[in-house]
Amino acid sequence: MVPTLSPAEVRARLRSGAEIAFLDVREEGPYSRGQPLFAVNLPLGRIEERVAALVPRRSVPVALFDADDGGGEGLAGRAAARLALLGYTDVAAVEGGLAGWRAAGGEVFRDVGVPSKAFGEWVEAHRHTPMIDADDLAGLIAAGSDVRIFDSRPFDEYRVMTIPGAVNCPGAELVRRVPAPDLSPGTLVVVTCAGRTRSIIGAQSLINAGLSNPVRALRNGTIGWTLAGRSLELGATRRAPAPGETGWSRAAAHRVAGRAGVRFIDRAGLARLETEADVRTLYRFDVRAPEEVLRGHASAFAPVPGGQLVQATDEHVGVRGARLVLADGDGVAAAMTASWLRQMGWDEVFVLEDGLAGLIDRDTPWRPPRAAPAPDADEIGTAELEALLAAQAVTVADLALSPVYRAGHVPGAWFAARWRLARDLAVMPGRGPVVLTSPDGTLARWAAAEAGRPVRVLAGGTAAWSASGRPLERGGWPCASEPDDVYRRPYEGTDNSEAAMRGYIAWELGLVGQICRDGTAAFRPV
Numbered sequence: 001m002v003p004t005l006s007p008a009e010v011r012a013r014l015r016s017g018a019e020i021a022f023l024d025v026r027e028e029g030p031y032s033r034g035q036p037l038f039a040v041n042l043p044l045g046r047i048e049e050r051v052a053a054l055v056p057r058r059s060v061p062v063a064l065f066d067a068d069d070g071g072g073e074g075l076a077g078r079a080a081a082r083l084a085l086l087g088y089t090d091v092a093a094v095e096g097g098l099a100g101w102r103a104a105g106g107e108v109f110r111d112v113g114v115p116s117k118a119f120g121e122w123v124e125a126h127r128h129t130p131m132i133d134a135d136d137l138a139g140l141i142a143a144g145s146d147v148r149i150f151d152s153r154p155f156d157e158y159r160v161m162t163i164p165g166a167v168n169c170p171g172a173e174l175v176r177r178v179p180a181p182d183l184s185p186g187t188l189v190v191v192t193c194a195g196r197t198r199s200i201i202g203a204q205s206l207i208n209a210g211l212s213n214p215v216r217a218l219r220n221g222t223i224g225w226t227l228a229g230r231s232l233e234l235g236a237t238r239r240a241p242a243p244g245e246t247g248w249s250r251a252a253a254h255r256v257a258g259r260a261g262v263r264f265i266d267r268a269g270l271a272r273l274e275t276e277a278d279v280r281t282l283y284r285f286d287v288r289a290p291e292e293v294l295r296g297h298a299s300a301f302a303p304v305p306g307g308q309l310v311q312a313t314d315e316h317v318g319v320r321g322a323r324l325v326l327a328d329g330d331g332v333a334a335a336m337t338a339s340w341l342r343q344m345g346w347d348e349v350f351v352l353e354d355g356l357a358g359l360i361d362r363d364t365p366w367r368p369p370r371a372a373p374a375p376d377a378d379e380i381g382t383a384e385l386e387a388l389l390a391a392q393a394v395t396v397a398d399l400a401l402s403p404v405y406r407a408g409h410v411p412g413a414w415f416a417a418r419w420r421l422a423r424d425l426a427v428m429p430g431r432g433p434v435v436l437t438s439p440d441g442t443l444a445r446w447a448a449a450e451a452g453r454p455v456r457v458l459a460g461g462t463a464a465w466s467a468s469g470r471p472l473e474r475g476g477w478p479c480a481s482e483p484d485d486v487y488r489r490p491y492e493g494t495d496n497s498e499a500a501m502r503g504y505i506a507w508e509l510g511l512v513g514q515i516c517r518d519g520t521a522a523f524r525p526v
Contacts, residue, residue, distance in 0.1 A: 002064075002080040003092040007104040010063050010094055014038055014520040017347060019281055019321040021055045024065040025079040027419070029484030034108045036101055037115060037518050039065050040314045043485065044075050045399070045418030047082050048446045052369040053302060054318030057281040058087045068097025075419070086371040107518035111507060112487055113312045115521070118511040119344050120197030122523045124217075125512050129204045132190060132216040134228035140188070141165065148183070149190045149218075150174060150240065152202035152307060154290075161232040161494050163192050163218065163225055169240035171202045172306025173289055175209045176249050176332040177240040183213050192218035192225075194491035196508050198311055205336055208259075208526070209252035223491055223501045232494065243330070253335035257351060260339040260526050264353045265325070273323060273350070281322035285309060286356060287337050288328045296362035301327055303366055306337030313344065327352035327359075345522035374445040379459040380435055382468045385410070388433070395430050397421070397455075399438040399447055400462065402483035408472030410437060410458070410465050415479040418443060422452030424480035437461050 013020045024031050024039040031041045042050055055062065062083060066075035076093040083091050094100065102108060111117070123129060140147050141164070149166040151158045158168040169177050178189065189211065191202035196217075203217035218224065222232055243249065257264075265273070273282055286298050287306035297303055304316050306326070317324065324346055326334040334351045341349045388394035389412060396413035398405050405415045416424040425434060434455045436444035441461030448455050458465065466472055476483070490496055490504035515521050 002077050004095045005063050005092045006095050007101050007106050010036075011106065011520055013061070013063075014320060015522075017321050017522075019057075019060050019319050021060055021062045021319045022065065023055075023062060023079070023318065025075045026066055027417070027485045028112065028487045030067065032110060032112050032487035034098060034110055035114070036065065036106055037109055037118070037515070037520055038314075038320055040318045041112070042318065043419065044079050044082070045443075045447075045485075047079060048086070048371055048374070049443060050368075051083070051086065051088075051318075052371040053316070055088070055281075056283070056369070057277065057319070059089050059278070060281055060319055062088055062091045063094050064091065065094045065101075066097045068099055078419075107514055109511075109514060109518075111504075112489070113314065114511070115344070116311050116313055117197045117508060118515050118521070119523055120200045121508055121511045122515060122521075123204055123343075123525045124196075124200045126525045127204060129200050129207070130214075130216050131199075131203075131219040133219050134225045134230060137163075137190060137218060138228075138230055146184060146187045147190060148178075148187055149192060150178065150202070151192050152198045153193050154305065154308065155239065157194065159235060159237065160492075161222055161234050162236050163222065164231070164233040166192060166233070166236065167238045167240050168236070170289065170305055170307045171198055171205065171310065172287055172333040172337045173240065174202050174205050175211075175253050175336050176243045176330070178206060178211065179241065180211055180213075180248055185212065187213050189213050189215045190218055191215070193221045195221050195223050195504060198307065201310060201340065202307075205256075205340075208256045208339070209249070209336070210255070220505050221491070223505060227498065227501060234494070243332070249332045250330060250335075253332045253339075256526075257335040257339045257342075260342040261349075262335065262338040262342055263348075263350050265350045266353050269350070270325060270352060273325065281319040282325065283317055283322055284325045284327070285316070286328065287326050287333045288356075289333075292329060293366070296360035297366040298327065298356045298359040299361050299364075299366065301356070301359075302368070306333040309337055310340045310344070313341070321347070323348040323350070325350045325352060327356050329355055329357075331355060339526075343523065343525050345524065370442075374442045375449070377445040377448040377457040378455075379441075380456045381459055382465050382470060385435055385458060385465075386470060388435075394433045394435055395428050396435045396437060396458075397425060397428065397480070398462065399436060399443050402476065402479075402485050404439060405483075406474065406476040408462070408466065408474055410462060411471065411473040413437065413473070415476070415483060417481065417483075417485060418447045418450075420481065421447055421450050425451055425453065425455075427480050437465070439463055
């Protein structure tokens with residue numbers, strides 16, 4: 001039997017600041033429709049891939065959460081067994097799952113990345129971050145006013161659509177790259193994103209750093225611009241210039257970090273934290289921009305751009321109460337990111353004073369840690385699989401995430417979900433041989449023993465098929481069951497309905513009230 005924790009016990013631990021990994025093991029679709037505030041999504045079928053990075057210390061208390069709706073899935077119990085095999089020693093299930101949480105009076109949040117988005121709204125409510133409406137900004141642009149617009153999202157999101165004329169500058173890079181010395185005193189600086197959170201945090205970053213120019217967040221970002229009946233620019237490629245002299249930005253960032261209670265440590269201080277990593281969970285992040293990481297990485301530091309670490313903290317940090325060490329090249333992005341993490345309620349946040357100098361590996365790509373090597377499996381090569389497919393003598397099941405499957409899969413392969421693999425295989429046509437594949441074959445090797453029938457695994461996965469010069473098929477069919485593994489955000493893409501966009505903004509605006517009712521957050525804007 002799996003030990004249990006009551007919802008009250010979990011809430012008490014969250015409020016105490018003690019370490020806990022509160023993991024929701026449902027797929028992202030159902031997770032997005034309702035979850036506790038600090039429940040981190042780690043789907044059952046992805047545990048072996050992601051848990052070592054999310055929960056690096058295997059003796060940390062783990063609380064597993066699922067729907068527990070009488071559907072017979074038993075996800076928390078299955079996840080507990082899987083974690084035990086991987087060496088996690090203090091694992092319990094939350095009594096009653098989502099139904100029990102609600103029955104105990106726990107607040108339930110929808111969407112994803114909720115702690116970060118709620119924090120952004122909390123900042124706006126408590127710091128009164130100045131904003132500008134879409135119509136007012138459009139009027140200034142039309143009048144030729146001195147306005148500089150910075151889109152604070154990652155470049156790939158910015159490139160899909162942005163405010164006309166906006167320059168890409170991801171959030172943690174704003175203080176570093178906005179050319180403060182070159183701006184005229186009256187230049188209006190506007191920060192935008194797709195919705196609200198990154199605009200608010202970006203604008204407030206510049207204000208906190210002491211930028212003397214007037215700064216505004218674009219109210220409701222590209223959603224607000226679209227709802228005002230205005231057209232977005234598609235395919236933009238403008239980037240903020242590389243930072244020059246960092247004297248102003250470094251001093252400003254360190255001043256903000258100090259005000260927030262960030263601690264600066266040297267290499268000896270980092271070594272001391274590392275010696276305690278078996279009793280206190282330690283995360284190390286390289287928060288440089290992606291183009292900088294491509295030129296070389298620090299093997300002990302997970303590369304996560306600072307803005308994304310603030311915007312989606314729960315995608316990278318699975319243990320509440322853990323220690324976080326941030327590093328970069330010149331100390332600006334690390335200090336600004338750390339300042340926000342402290343304000344979000346992370347008590348022990350450190351910046352490595354001398355950064356990553358001397359720690360960069362330029363020869364090998366960074367790879368995320370794995371909890372254990374994938375087990376051996378009966379593998380099949382691409383040539384043999386191609387011959388069997390030509391003879392219609394095999395069925396292929398692809399365990400990739402559904403967007404990855406749609407982007408390209410072995411011709412004729414069925415989309416299947418690892419957490420319900422035996423059931424999915426049972427509905428596929430034919431009783432002949434089955435071959436499992438996944439992006440690199442690793443997940444397929446983990447899943448082979450759960451198929452409920454003999455299977456083989458494509459060696460090297462779909463990547464090996466493609467690398468051999470064989471074609472991929474695109475599209476979302478056939479599927480053994482309805483994909484519910486990825487939640488499509490209402491601010492993604494350019495084809496969202498007006499109702500969905502308005503609903504998303506209304507949801508964001510309601511988060512402050514939910515946070516107050518929930519009582520487990522310790523947000524503290526400075």
